[in-house]
Amino acid sequence: MIKIGILGYGNIGRGVEAAVTNANDMELAGVFTRRDPESVETETGAKVYKVDDLYNMKDEIDVLMLCGGSANDLPVQTPEFAKYFNVIDSFDTHAKIPEHFENVNKSALEGENVAIISVGWDPGLFSLNRLYAQSILPNGNDYTFWGKGVSQGHSDAIRNIPSVKDARQYTIPVESALNAVRNGENPELTTRDKHTRDCYVVAEEGADKKQIENDIVTMPNYFDEYDTTVTFITQEELDANHAGIPHGGIVFRSGTTGLNNEMSHIIEYKLTLDSNPQFTASVLIAYARAAYRLSKNGESGCKTVFDIAPGLLHPESPEFQRKNCL
Amino acid sequence: MIKIGILGYGNIGRGVEAAVTNANDMELAGVFTRRDPESVETETGAKVYKVDDLYNMKDEIDVLMLCGGSANDLPVQTPEFAKYFNVIDSFDTHAKIPEHFENVNKSALEGENVAIISVGWDPGLFSLNRLYAQSILPNGNDYTFWGKGVSQGHSDAIRNIPSVKDARQYTIPVESALNAVRNGENPELTTRDKHTRDCYVVAEEGADKKQIENDIVTMPNYFDEYDTTVTFITQEELDANHAGIPHGGIVFRSGTTGLNNEMSHIIEYKLTLDSNPQFTASVLIAYARAAYRLSKNGESGCKTVFDIAPGLLHPESPEFQRKNCL
Numbered sequence: 001m002i003k004i005g006i007l008g009y010g011n012i013g014r015g016v017e018a019a020v021t022n023a024n025d026m027e028l029a030g031v032f033t034r035r036d037p038e039s040v041e042t043e044t045g046a047k048v049y050k051v052d053d054l055y056n057m058k059d060e061i062d063v064l065m066l067c068g069g070s071a072n073d074l075p076v077q078t079p080e081f082a083k084y085f086n087v088i089d090s091f092d093t094h095a096k097i098p099e100h101f102e103n104v105n106k107s108a109l110e111g112e113n114v115a116i117i118s119v120g121w122d123p124g125l126f127s128l129n130r131l132y133a134q135s136i137l138p139n140g141n142d143y144t145f146w147g148k149g150v151s152q153g154h155s156d157a158i159r160n161i162p163s164v165k166d167a168r169q170y171t172i173p174v175e176s177a178l179n180a181v182r183n184g185e186n187p188e189l190t191t192r193d194k195h196t197r198d199c200y201v202v203a204e205e206g207a208d209k210k211q212i213e214n215d216i217v218t219m220p221n222y223f224d225e226y227d228t229t230v231t232f233i234t235q236e237e238l239d240a241n242h243a244g245i246p247h248g249g250i251v252f253r254s255g256t257t258g259l260n261n262e263m264s265h266i267i268e269y270k271l272t273l274d275s276n277p278q279f280t281a282s283v284l285i286a287y288a289r290a291a292y293r294l295s296k297n298g299e300s301g302c303k304t305v306f307d308i309a310p311g312l313l314h315p316e317s318p319e320f321q322r323k324n325c326l
Numbered sequence: 327m328i329k330i331g332i333l334g335y336g337n338i339g340r341g342v343e344a345a346v347t348n349a350n351d352m353e354l355a356g357v358f359t360r361r362d363p364e365s366v367e368t369e370t371g372a373k374v375y376k377v378d379d380l381y382n383m384k385d386e387i388d389v390l391m392l393c394g395g396s397a398n399d400l401p402v403q404t405p406e407f408a409k410y411f412n413v414i415d416s417f418d419t420h421a422k423i424p425e426h427f428e429n430v431n432k433s434a435l436e437g438e439n440v441a442i443i444s445v446g447w448d449p450g451l452f453s454l455n456r457l458y459a460q461s462i463l464p465n466g467n468d469y470t471f472w473g474k475g476v477s478q479g480h481s482d483a484i485r486n487i488p489s490v491k492d493a494r495q496y497t498i499p500v501e502s503a504l505n506a507v508r509n510g511e512n513p514e515l516t517t518r519d520k521h522t523r524d525c526y527v528v529a530e531e532g533a534d535k536k537q538i539e540n541d542i543v544t545m546p547n548y549f550d551e552y553d554t555t556v557t558f559i560t561q562e563e564l565d566a567n568h569a570g571i572p573h574g575g576i577v578f579r580s581g582t583t584g585l586n587n588e589m590s591h592i593i594e595y596k597l598t599l600d601s602n603p604q605f606t607a608s609v610l611i612a613y614a615r616a617a618y619r620l621s622k623n624g625e626s627g628c629k630t631v632f633d634i635a636p637g638l639l640h641p642e643s644p645e646f647q648r649k650n651c652l
Binding site: 130 | 347424460510598607630634649652
C-alpha cells in the first residue's frame with residue numbers, strides 16, 4: 001500500500017482524501033494543517049496533524065500531496081517538503097513554472113526524493129494533449145477552450161466589488177468558435193471570440209445594480225475583453241442553483257500532413273467535469289503512484305507530466321497493461 | 327539529424343516519407359523493399375534499396391520504420407531487424423501483442439537497440455487515452471468508437487465475394503450511442519448499438535445484386551452483428567467519391583469520484599483524420615524521435631507507448647516544453 005499524506009485541507013485536499021479511498025493500492029497516512037488540528041474534521045475520519053508533525057513522520061508517508069494555493073503556499077511548501085518527501089503539487093501559475101521547477105529540483109535532488117509539479121488538468125492533462133498533438137502534427141494550430149465551468153478567480157473578483165454579497169462566474173466557450181475549429185477552418189480567434197462570461201450576483205440591499213454591472217463588465221483583464229452577462233439573483237437562488245464547482249474544456253490540434261499539406265486532421269481532447277477539485281485530485285493521485293514507483297526505482301529530482309511514462313500511472317503491471325489496454 | 331529508414335513502401339511507408347519532410351530534425355536515409363528497387367519510384371525521389379542492403383547500412387540509419395502488415399510481415403521483420411536497428415512498428419493484432427512483445431524484446435536486448443511496437447492511433451493514441459483515463463478515474467466505463475472511416479479489412483472482405491469488382495466499406499458510430507455516453511448515462515451497448523456499416527459496391531455486369539447484398543449482410547464476424555447498408559455504384563463513382571482513406575474515432579471514459587461516487591466526469595478523445603495512413607505515419611515518426619533519444623541514452627529492449635515519457639516525442643528541449651507547453 002502506498003501511504004499518502006495530505007498537506008492543506010481545502011477543496012483539493014478533500015478531493016485527494018476521496019480519491020485515495022477509490023485507489024486499491026493506497027491508504028491515507030494523515031491530513032496536515034496549519035490550523036488547530038482539533039478544529040478540522042475530515043470526511044473519512046482520517047487523523048489530522050499539525051504541519052510541523054510532518055518532520056517526525058518521514059517513515060509513515062510515501063508521497064505527500066501539497067494541496068495549497070499557487071500564489072502563496074506552493075512556492076514555499078513544495079521546495080521545503082521535497083527535501084523530506086516525494087511530493088506532488090498542482091502549481092498552476094504558468095509563467096512561473098520554470099522558476100518553480102528549478103527551486104523544487106534543487107530540494108528534491110538534495111533529499112533524493114521525486115517531486116512532480118503542475119499536475120492536474122491545466123496544467124496537466126491539457127498540457128499533455130498539447131504536447132502529444134504538437135509532436136504528431138508539427139504543421140498546425142493549437143486551440144484551448146475552457147468551460148462551461150466556474151472560475152474561482154473571476155467569482156472572487158466580483159465579490160470584491162463594493163455592495164456585492166456573493167457571486168458565481170461561469171466561463172463558457174463560444175459554440176461557433178468551437179465549430180469553426182472542429183471543421184478545420186483554422187480560425188484566428190480573439191479573446192472575445194473564444195469565451196463569454198456569465199455572472200450571477202447577489203447584491204446587498206439597496207445597492208446600485210447598474211453600477212455593479214458596470215464595474216464588472218469594464219474590469220480590466222478579468223472582464224473587459226469579453227462579452228459578459230450579469231444576472232442578479234438572491235442568495236437562496238445562488239445557494240440552490242450554483243453551489244457546484246463544475247468545469248472542463250477542450251484542447252484541439254488542427255494540423256496537416258502530406259508532401260503538400262493536402263490532408264487535414266483534428267485531434268480533440270474534451271473534459272466535462274462535475275467537480276473541478278475532485279477531478280484534479282484524481283489526477284494528482286495517479287501521479288502519486290508514479291512518484292512512488294520512480295522513487296522505489298532510485299530516481300530523484302523534479303519532474304512534470306511530460307517526464308512521466310504513462311504506464312507508471314496505472315495500478316496494474318506492464319504485462320496487464322499490454323494485454324488489456326493496448 | 328535523425329536518419330530514418332523505411333522498410334516497405336505501401337500507404338504507411340509513403341506516409342512516413344511525407345512525415346519525415348515535415349520534421350525539422352529528421353532526414354530520410356532510404357526506402358527498402360522486397361520488390362525490384364528499379365520498379366519503385368518514391369514521391370520525394372528518396373533512394374530505393376533491396377531489403378538485404380539493410381545489413382550493410384547499419385551506420386547510415388538511426389531508426390528503421392517497419393511499414394509492413396501485421397498478419398505476415400511484422401511478426402518476422404520486427405524481431406529480425408531489432409537485432410540491428412532501433413525500430414518502430416505499428417503491429418495491430420491486439421490479441422498477439424504480448425507474444426510479439428516478448429519476441430521483439432529478446433532481439434532488441436541482444437542487439438542493444440530500442441524497439442517500440444504497436445504505435446499508431448489504435449493501438450497507440452487510443453490505448454494511451456484508455457490508460458490515462460483509467461488511471462485517473464478508476465471507477466468508470468471505457469467506450470471506444472471507430473469512424474466515420476474506411477475499414478480496409480471489411481472492404482477487402484467484400485471484394486472477395488464472387489461477382490464483386492470493387493468495394494469500399496465505411497464504419498460509422500451510432501449518434502444516439504455517442505450521445506448517451508456523452509450524457510454520462512453509462513449505457514450497456516451491444517456491437518449493433520455502437521456502429522453501422524455502409525458498403526459501396528461495384529458489381530460485375532450481370533451479377534445477382536440481391537445475392538451479393540445477402541452475402542455481405544450475413545457475413546460472420548464482419549457484418550452479421552451490424553446494421554449494414556449496401557449501395558451499388560459504378561467504378562467511376564467509386565473512384566470519384568470514395569478514393570480517400572479517412573478514419574478516426576472516439577475514446578470515452580465515463581467515471582465517478584467522491585466518497586459516494588456522487589460526481590460524474592467524462593473524458594473524450596476524438597480523432598478526425600483525412601488520411602488514416604498519413605496520420606498513423608506521423609505518430610510513428612514522433613515515436614522514432616523517442617527511440618533515438620532513448621537509444622542515445624543507453625537504453626535498449628522492447629517498449630510500447632505506455633513506456634515512453636511524452637516529452638521524448640516533442641522536437642524541443644524539456645526547458646522549452648515546460649515554458650511553452652505546460
